[in-house]
Amino acid sequence: MEIDIANQQAPGGVAVRVRVRLSGRETSRLFVNGDTLIHLPLERALPDPDGSPLPRAGIFLSELAGSHDGLTRVFTDTAAAAAFADTVRAQLETALEAP
Numbered sequence: 779m780e781i782d783i784a785n786q787q788a789p790g791g792v793a794v795r796v797r798v799r800l801s802g803r804e805t806s807r808l809f810v811n812g813d814t815l816i817h818l819p820l821e822r823a824l825p826d827p828d829g830s831p832l833p834r835a836g837i838f839l840s841e842l843a844g845s846h847d848g849l850t851r852v853f854t855d856t857a858a859a860a861a862f863a864d865t866v867r868a869q870l871e872t873a874l875e876a877p
Contacts, residue, residue, distance in 0.1 A: 779804055781870050783863045788852050791824050792859035796866055797848030798839065807874055814839040814873040819865050822858035823851055839873050
């Protein structure tokens, strides 16, 4: 699995973009073993730019891997962005391990 997590300055905070690419073998394993829900921490996150009333608290690995642009969330400061990135990376690194 290729994991790309990048932080950049954004209006009003720090944006974290998460993208994942799975190999064909990893995609098959995900299909056979069941999809994994990745928890998306919300602490000090700014509202989503799409105007949704509730920020998204999770995403399935298959959805994240299938999105060309990945997922972006904006945080109030660098520390919150780093905590989000660390939490999501830790989940992704173990997402395909056998239950």
